[in-house]
Amino acid sequence: MVSEFPLEPKVCIVGAGPAGICAAVQLKTELGLSDITIFDSNNEVGGTWLVNTYPGCCCDVPSHLYSFSFAPKNDWSSFYAPQSEILEYLKDIVVKNNLYFNINFNTTVNRMIWKETTAQWFVEYSHNGSDRVTGKFFDIVINASGILREPKAPKEFTNFKGTLIHSARWNPEVDLSGKVVGVVGTGSSGIQVIPAIADKVKQLAVFQRTPPYLVPRAQFKYPECVKWMFENIPSVRWSHRAALFWLHELLYLSFIHNNIGSFVATRVTRVQRWLQIKSSELRKKLTPSYAVGNKRIGVSLDFYRALQKPNVELVTDSITQVTDRSILTANGKEYPLDVLILATGFHSQDYFAPITVFGERSVNLMDVWKKNGPQTYLGVMSHPAPNFFTILGPHSGSAHGSMIFMIESQVAWIVKALTYMKEKEVNYIRVTQAAEKEFMTLHEQKLASTVWKNETAGNWYKDDQGRVTALWPSNFVSFWNQSRTFVPESFDLKMVSAEKEFMTDDDE
Template identity: 35%
Template sequence: MRVAVIGAGVGGIAAAIKLRRSTSASVVIYEQSAGVGGTWFDNRYPGCEVDVHSHAYSLSFLKYDWPRTHATQPELLAYVQHVVERFGLTPHLRLNTRVTDLVWEESTQTYRLSTEHGDSEEFDVVISALGLLNVPRYPDWPGLDTFSGPCFHTSRWQDQDLTGKSVAVVGTGSTAVQIVPAIAPAARQVYVFQRQPGWIEPKNEREFTPRQRWVFRNVPLAQRLNRAWIFHKGNRRFKGYDVGSRYQRRMRGLCERFIATSIQDPATRAAVTPDYPWGCKRPVLSSTFYPALNRGNVELVPHPVAKVTPTGVLDATGTHRDADVLILSTGFQPTKFLSSLDVKGVDGRSIHDVWRERASAFLGITVPGFPNFFMLYGPNTNGGVSVIAQLERQAEVVVRAVRRLERTGARTVDTSPDAARRFLAWIDRRMATSASAMNAGCHNYYHDQAGHNVTQWPAGHLAYALATRLLSPFGLRTPH
């Protein structure tokens, strides 16, 4: 069987490895960028690093000598390249090649895959590993196009000498809290525009000691046991998303103590303290952002941007601040799944037409009427402890489906519409009591325009591992 993987981030790489190890399928990996790594290839801003422990934010089947508890962007990029070389994937890569269209051909029961270069090929199975946070969200502020200095989104970073410059950073999410401490020592002035505060926890990142690295390299179970402990703590931490739980109070208390001990100015402390439940929006981990706000050249502006002028930024109170450089840490468009790809399934129906009211998929992986098409990081799969673990479970569903096709001689596997409906109903029931519910009082990236939470998985990773193992045989059907 011929399998196409679209995307050479960690998810696409994991799927290719598992397919080559457990099936006889031939695999081609398409990647629109010039190198592998996905989000870690695209994002190169100062201070860029992951906020999940290295031993959890890595593939379970490969031991690796991590130098730090939380890997930096260059370290993660080197890791992905190591994985590619270790498992011999380089000949299977087609870099600088964006896939534009997939069309199901009923006569051959294959997908016709087309690229931006005008090429087309047929594949028996296609896996989309396009990721979730890769399409930047650009604001529509009046006057944005009139700004006279450098202006760019964090995921499209432009190398600038910020020495002696006045810099406006818009946003206080996971990216901005890494950038601000990294650029503050060089910049003359940094203005941090905050639309709404987020709950921030201490990250506690550090270098591993030489002894610790030796143990993780040489004691066979050390890295696995540490990984298991991280997942245990993460699954327990997930209980905090229940707004009435003891863990919710514990997490809020942790964050409030962190504010009290890290920020000197009482007004700033008040401005960064949210008035909504912990977990309503993605919790941020950073040990350096709050201390950076104590610097004399860093000012928190606790108001949204109202307008951009050629020389600076006007906030919602009408106050203008001059800026030489404008950095947009304004997030992504995660609810627009497969936005760069047009997929047509049975009877030529587009997946975007199917998703006109709401994006959904069985286990976040498959959609009825789109046989042999699988998604990694699809609707309602963001969460757990580490997205890498979620991606591995999804890749294993694909592997089992391909093995079933090989074993039975069937040409297609499709999704039961009833199973897809039941799964979606369960998602909505679980989301109703979560801190990330639409009416919890915060702005987050989880909901589509109609108010559906289409991105988050409403439980821990163990629950997702069990669901993908136990439910996929009932939801994925091959013809008799």
């Protein structure tokens, strides 16, 4: 049970999506670690890019920005990569780094329990379809299960007895040809699904609660000559990537309340509506009443066009009832449906679900977070959970750029922390409450000037008490500056042996 942590820690990574893959690669290449176990409930790597296979699924961040700095891909087919190409990119990284041997597929982690006497985590897991629970001890746990993982499906839709699909659990065997279809939701997934299926279905009813802001999607195929330059002149590729990065950093200015950037972004989205939507009535339905950026901005040139097709109807009256074969709205109209597609998002505030994490003194971390709001340091560590790191946890999401940058920044910081532990020959790390409080104060200060703090429209960035918990409320450069160094004074660091009891704060 007890390992010589400073020499070779036993590491558990939960999730084999982009975050888990990045963590495993960097632990192997930067620290030379080999005792790494990755658990994933799916049957293949890829995470969100494995399970999201709905029609039109693609990344809304440019391909050369949505890729790891340590694994550049010179031959991206297009400016915005489709789901299938991103999945193959991730699989290729796993193969090149021999990570398949480290992964336990079809395995669900149920509980993680901190053992104070040995400074280890006891991780309980079960194989899909089995009631048998197994457990192992690990020195380090890295939660990389992702923030947009558990689909949100309001209970009233379970009344529907036709074909019911959530966009995040797409069934490829369902044939939409000639069917009367309803889509609930016009967020990021709905914006992609609706244009992709509009020409296939007989009738399409789109149920919208809140209209999205849209910016044009400049999609194009990379010419072979450009791919050749990316391959043979690395500076060209890196210049392209750098230009994309700084362009997206400028987009952050759109989210500052009453800022010139917000003014410009609002005008750009307004121009797109005027150019693409012919009907003034439809344009009014698709005009947001909240500030730009308060909800995630969509990227599309096809969404408005799809809504103007003769077989498509945008419904903005609220849904009052879902029957076994139809949806009823507040104006008394009934919409009979063969297929109902839910593009209703995810449980973004359930960071570990369905995993229960018991930290020091058996504290249930999610219970504490739901009561007081998540308290973290860099979105990576939380005081009640020593030796426990989270990638893309609270306070680290992005509304303006590539999550890959945030993943790499957090993983780089974790590597620095583990390197320091190895150098000092300690097996216990816990962020101090003072450091955690200082980071949360910084988070609130940066949040104060943004539209997320100053607007009331709901979005997945907020918890059920209206607290903005999912986002890093500034640009990427500021997060990189915060996370580029490891500050030992911000942590409790020590060696805990199995022969003596864990020392509490009172004992110390």
